[in-house]
Amino acid sequence: MEPVNNEVTERQAVRVMRPESPRQAVSFAKRFRAPYIAGGTWLQPSCERDRQWPVHLVALNPDWPGFRGIQETEDGLSIGALTTLDELARHPLTALYLPPLSGLINRVAGPGVRHLGTVGGNLLAGGDLSALALALGTEVDVVEGKGSNRRPLARWFQDRPASDLLRSVTVPDCRGWGVSVEKLGYRERFSPTRATVACVHAGLQVQLAVCGEGGPGRLMVTEAMLRDEGIRELTDLAIVVDSELETLGWHDTRLRLAVRRMLESGLMEVTRGA
Amino acid sequence: MSDHYQVPETPAQENISFELNGEAVTRSAPSGETLLDILRESGQITSARAGCRVGRCGACQVLLDGRAVPSCLVMAWQLPGHHVETVEGLNKDPDFLSVRDALASESALQCGYCTPGFAVSLVAGIRQRRQGSTVDLTESVAGNLCRCTGYGGLRRAIDQLSAPGYPDEADGQGASLSEEQ
Amino acid sequence: MAHENSPGGVGNLVTLDGDSIRNATSGMDLAQRIEGRLAYATDQRDLSGLLYGAILRSACAHALITRVDISKALEMPGVHAVIKANDVPGLNCFGIVIRDQPVFCDERVRYEGDAIAAVAADTPEQARAALDAIEVDYQPLPVVSDAALAEQQTALHNSHEKHGGSNLLARETLECGDLDDAFSRCAVIVEHHYQTPRQMHAFMETEGGVAIPDGKGGVLFRVGCQSGHRDAEQLADILGVAHEQVTVESTVTGGAFGGKDELTVQPAAGLLALKTGRPVMIHLDRFESCRTGMKRHPVSVKMTTGCDAEGRLLAHKAEAILDTGAYASLGPAVLENYLDHATAPLYRIEAYRVSGRLVYTNNGVCGAFRGFGGNQATFAVESQLDELAHGLGIEPAALRRINLRSPGDAGSRNQTVRWTAPPAGVLAAAVASPLWSRPDTDTGRWLTGTGMAMGAQGNGLGDGLPDSGGGRISLSPAGRICVEFGFSDYGQNIVESIIRSVCNGVGCREADVEVLLGSSRGPDSGPTSASRSTVLVHGVLASILPRWMDVVRGHASRVSGHPEEGLAFGPGGVFFNGRQVLSYRELAESASPDEMAASASQDFPVAPDSGQPVGRYLQLQIATVARVAVDRLTGRVRVTDLHHVTAAGRVIYPPGYLGQIEGAAVMGQGMALTEDMTTRDGSYLADNLDQYLIPTFHDAPLQRVDVLDDTPEDDPFPVRGVGELGIEAVAPAITAAIEAATGVRVRRLPVDPGDLLVAMAAKEQTL
CATH class of the missing domain: 3.30.390.50 (CO dehydrogenase flavoprotein, C-terminal domain)
Structure with missing residues (x-):
């Protein structure tokens, strides 16, 4: 693991870098030891609490291919990491593949936070979706310095460099399970x-x-x-x-x-x- | 190894252009500033209020592209190209007026500090319902805290707003104690 | 309103339902509130030259301060002033009962919210940055964190001679009868420990407001508060100015519940305003509010209660410890009210001795909070009654029926009391609740059960404390009937209640009335607490309205030429023979405002007994029936229904009455199920609303509020304050319902689902 950047600042002085591509995002994250930010619903409360902000944040762009949206693939259901929790809950494919989620989602955060918070953020914070994702044998598609890479979520959780950028998760075809x-x-x-x-x-x-x-x-x-x-x-x-x-x-x-x-x-x- | 990218100049302060209650606005603000502070510092918006600053009370709820969000969790850099609505801009909106009248007639508020946030959440819920969503209106206020009322008046107001065909055919029947499942 | 014949043929039982609300709601300022147009204390930014203040809080729960250096902070950008203890021109201390809390600590800090210095700067960020530049050296002291052991530990206030160098701030015992003899005759005796949490008010608007210097050495405060006159006195002493130089206007406040009864940001804001000569706004954020603000006193009590074989209560003993935290605030008064309620005021008991010790610790500060100690005591008392009923093998309601006082009986302190319905009628209505008729299911995942508890609550400050209040009525130049009281409005519907009383008394319409509240320049009505405002408003209006109408009628007669006897007040003006002859505006224009004004002040009603009054004279009652569902998998408790039967005099403004009961009940549910500001070594373990969890819409039960109103026609005090009544019996009703569902009696609040689950599992094993 790379050492965490100890340099902190106040909210008003945070510099938000807007990389043009996922690869550039990984590069910025490494070079500035900067955390990624998407919805920010988890990062902001913890920074407010400590009154300490990272000097740099690397903003993720939902328009990058594969980062947002839900689609069927031959491996199952692919969910972009920057898909909001609300989009996940409302998507017709969710109802098809993951009917139990509709009962859970109202108890995940609050409705306002679900509009901002993302699937990737919830997983990385060990939020409610992580149990479901782990039990389903979900795989993650991760952008690293060298390229991208696919592996089981459970394994990635055990050894995850801070600069690894989650592009999407793939839930196996669980219809009928x-x-x-x-x-x-x-x-x-x-x-x-x-x-x-x-x-x-x-x-x-x-x-x-x-x-x-x-x-x-x-x-x-x-x-x-x-x-x-x-x-x-x-x-x-x-x-x-x-x-x-x-x-x-x-x-x-x-x-x-x-x-x-x-x-x-x-x-x-x-x-x-x- | 991956440092071949040109690192852009990243100032902490930027000009943020977005739409506020139907009008294009540009504000100079730190990238990390909250939408809540941007709104309040203008002096024009008082309906969004700081209750917790961690997105957990709903007192600062606004509509962002029509969705109710806590404005303390939206950062300035996320705003460009988006449309923000507060109750100051909704005061002629028929959905808001239905919500306002229901809240007032059912006495769904006491101190009122949280109430604009509830109203915004309810307006968003009604709009979603109109778009075919079957989501219960009570779920739209699950992220709003009220410490005064015990939510009794809100329950009655939501019953009113949930009546078939509301507001045209509202029958105003509240849930009775004995109707629990 | 739905009328029913109450069971047992007692009195008028009315259910406050949606119809009674919709027909009564005054839309006056509701729309403004909903549209966010009402300016709260913390909204006042459009003041010329406004600076932002921030307060440096202690880094330690208990320590000596060896150095405070503000020199670097003074050099920070945007900073206009940095002040600390030696900048306080007057008294460097405050406190409603004992002035033991420093404005700024200079020798010692006693909790993590203690103030050490304050900064005024151009922006909140600059102020906060300057705080970071203040250097403070601490020499840590042992932390007093366990109230039970506090008296054996280092005294927090050894300089206070009053406390004799001990952490025992106050002790009090109430007793009656020969307790040992009474216990010796008991057939069943139950003894248990009960514990209640350090609940936080969690008002939605955190403490804040502005101090505005008048340029002549005085200051105007517009801050969320509960007692403008009392605050003005304390602030004048701190600022070192004459009392007349301080004005407090308690503006629209976003909730208080007792948590804004003590001074909050005012001392620092006022000092900074005088120092800089500019208005200063301080608004605590939620983190700081959690850390520094008042909490409810946690109480740990051992209660021993006995009855004879027929269920008659004979003997009752309580030994309680209340943790008041670092400073006294209203702690001694809370102790008194706790003990008053620990005597089980609804029931006849032959002998009792209830005693309590109020101790200082480094666990934050506790003070006034809706219920004011009473509901903590009622939780234990009502639980004890259930235990006795269980021991005797009779229904809990039957045991209560045997022991309830009757109208005409003295109160538990042997004082005269005035009820508005017989307690047996309240019990009978609760026993008839439809909630009991639903079967308790014991199959499947959710275990359901129904339970009840009762509570009594008195209005007024009690025990001979000075308690009076006044009001004024006049005709404003614009022709509005202007009513002034010193009370604050933080959403408790007092405005609507005043308007309703004036309309009823005068015969005018709502639009004719204007209510001005909360200015220390206006009439002194005393604190907005102890459910006293409604009683005083009604009493004062009853006294001044007829006088004022006489004055105005006389004047109208002179102006209009019609005889006084034929003139009547009506909507919009004065009428003769059914025809309006003068509008209120025309009347106002024909005289100076002072010519058509009346004011009065009255003492809060206390028992007309000889000697020093004790206890509370005006008594209210409530019975709460709770229905819960307990998750067999997790021990999680859902309260599905609360049905309250209240007896609190006449209902003047139904939406207000209903809202107060419903709101207080859900607050009590929070205390019973999720809310506790726990501490470790004097540090709070929660600091915001993502960690301190109050009920959401989906946690709130369906509620029904019934009113049993047998108030005699000639009752001089037919209207009572219900702000605290709803919280009184909720917690014990919930734990009774949990026992009905699971067989487990919970004696420690909030209910810990893990403990409950383990106890449920143990029960399953033994089945």
């Missing part, structure tokens, strides 16, 4: 996530992921157990889920209990009839 997603917030709307839990029944196997106070993660150990032993033994499942969550960084035992129950409920939902 069982998908469930559930959020626990502090209140009914406009709450940071305490725990968002996604369960996907992808044909033969079950895929599980969480995000929230313990951070985003795919529950690989639990998935393996389910693959090997089926999902009938829920008491065993509880032990495995609990220990895997703790390993991932979920240290509040009470919250783990809630996540476990949400997972169990989600599993029942997605495997019903399977």
Whole structure:
């Protein structure tokens, strides 16, 4: 990882660079150790809170090819990283591929923030969409210094240089899969996530992921157990889920209990009839 | 290795041209300045108000290209080419007038500090509905906080605005305690 | 309004529904508010030469200050003045009860919101930049963070002889009867600990406003506040000027709830205005507001309550600790009201001893907040009653019915009280709520349950505190009937209520009335707090309207030549034989304004008992029925319905009454479910509305407000203030409903979903 730029300034002195291309954006980000900004709904509150702003910001342009919009590809559904959360929610392809999202989206941020905030920003902040994206086995298309590159989101989360620029994510063709997603917030709307839990029944196997106070993660150990032993033994499942969550960084035992129950409920939902 | 790009001169201050309530305006402002401050510093706009400055209360809500957004989260550099509307510019808009009348007749406000923000969100919701969206009007105010009313009057006002054919055939029936699902 | 026969045949029960609102709403300034045209305190930018002020806050929760150097800040661009403690010409301290809070700290800081210096500059950014250039050296002191241990730790105010070098700011005990004997005869005794949170007011407009120098050494303040006259006195003492040189105009304020009762930005703004000779605006941002502003006193109490085998309450004991934070503010008065409510004022109890200790800590500052300690006590008291009912195996409502006071009984402090309906009638109406008839489902994901609680609330400052207020009525040159009170308007519908009373009394129309509030140059009405304004407004108007009408009628008779007896007031003017003979404007033009004015002041009604009055004379009641759904997966609680039965006298302005109850109830729900400004080592763990979460539209329940109005025709105080009533019983009603849904009784607020889930899981195991 490159060292984070320690130089900070006030809001009024921030310089916003407007690169002409994604490659140029990556170049600026590296050279000035500057963060990218798209909707800015996550960056601004944290800078306001600390009263410290980066000296430079690299503005991303939704008009760059592939950065905004939703389309079907042969690999599944491709979603531009600069697509706003509201555009995602309203798009007909979302209803086709990801019906559970319509139930979740009203509980992701507030309506005003959803008009500004982007899919990429939500994923990078470990927001509500990250659990769903991880459980679906989403892949990311990333612009780097040398070119662009495609890899699983889960792997990218583990080792992500700050200058990596997310162009789009590709969700596999999940039509016909069982998908469930559930959020626990502090209140009914406009709450940071305490725990968002996604369960996907992808044909033969079950895929599980969480995000929230313990951070985003795919529950690989639990998935393996389910693959090997089926999902009938829920008491065993509880032990495995609990220990895997703790390993991932979920240290509040009470919250783990809630996540476990949400997972169990989600599993029942997605495997019903399977 | 990738430094072959020419780095453009990037001033912290720039001339920002956008449309405000139907009129083209140009303001000199820091790139990072919030739309909220740009509006208020003009002295012409008082309806957008700082409540949190982190986009979490809705008191500074304005319409940006017709969508309700917290103006404290919109930065100056994002404005060029866009259209901003505040209630100062909506005061002849029939949707705004319906919203205003519903809020007033149901006594949906007390201190009123948050109310223009609610009105903007509701106008956006009504416009969306007209474009065929089935989104519940109550969802359009999910990002607006009110500390005075407990939202009772707002619920009644939204019921009024949600009546079939409103405003022409509004029957003004509020939700009753016993009608919960 | 929907009329019903109330259960048990008691009184007039009316539901305030949409129709009663729509027919009554006065559109007067609502449109202005909706269109954003009303100028709030923090909107006043069009003042010539306006400077922006900013305040340097402490970096430590508790420390000695060894050096404050402002020299670099003075050199910063745009800076006009930098001031600190030695620039305060008058008293460097303030506080409503005890002046123990420094305007600027010079030796010691006691919380993270303490002010050390202030800057005035051309722009807010320049002011803030200058703050960063002020150098302060601190020598940290041990932080007093646990109220229970505070008395054993370093005293925050060792210079105050009054506190004897201890963090115990006040202690008080209320008692009656032989407690030991009463406990010895109890068949069931329950003892539990209860804890309530450090709730934040979270008014939407943060503290702010302007101070404008008059060029002659005086200052005019236009700042969101609750008590213009009292603020003017404190500010004159700080500025070192005569009281007449300070004017406070409390302009339109974006919410207060008690959080603007104490001085906020005024001292710094006033000092900077005098120093620079220019108007100075200070508007705290939400971060600073969270860090520095008042909060609700967190209370930790152990309560022991016993009854005999028939359910009669015999003995009740409470030992409470209230954390007042670094300064007293209204803490001692909050303690008194807490204890008053801890005596369980609605119920007959043979013997009680309730005691409380109010301690200083480094946890921010606590002060006035809607409910004023009362709702914290009611949460514990009502929970105890449910526990007793459970112990006896009877319905909670049955236990209450056995013990409720009857009209004619004395109050819990043995004072005379005046109710507007029998408590049994309020209970009966709550028991008849449709919410009970919905089945409690225990299958599936959501567990539902219904619970109730009751509360009593008195109007007025109480316990013999000086409490009076006045008002004035005149005919303005433009022909408007001009009514002046000193109260502030922060959205509590007081204006509409005054207009309604004047229209009813005079027979004029709304457009004939003009209301002027909140100027310290106008009549002194006392603080806008303790639900006292409505009572005083009504009392004062009842006294001055007839006198004023006599004066004006006499004058009209002379001008018009018609006999006084035949003249009547009506819409727009004075009538003779049904015909308007003079408009109010013509009347106004025929005399000087002072000729047609009347004013009066009256003491707040207290019990006509001999000796020092105790407790509250004018009593209100509420019963709240809550219905909740608890998520079996997560422990998350949704309040789906709240049904309130209120008895608070006559309803003058239905939208105001309804809005006050609904708004207070949702505030109480926030306190019950999500709101707590927690601290660690004296630092708040939340600093804005993305971390401190108040209810949204979708958190708010459906509500119904019923009014049981049996106010006697001859009641001299038929109108009561309901600003705080709605919050009184919400929290215990919610926890009772949670118990009905899950079998788990929660005694610590806000309800922690994780703890609740674990307790629910334990219950499932034992099933």
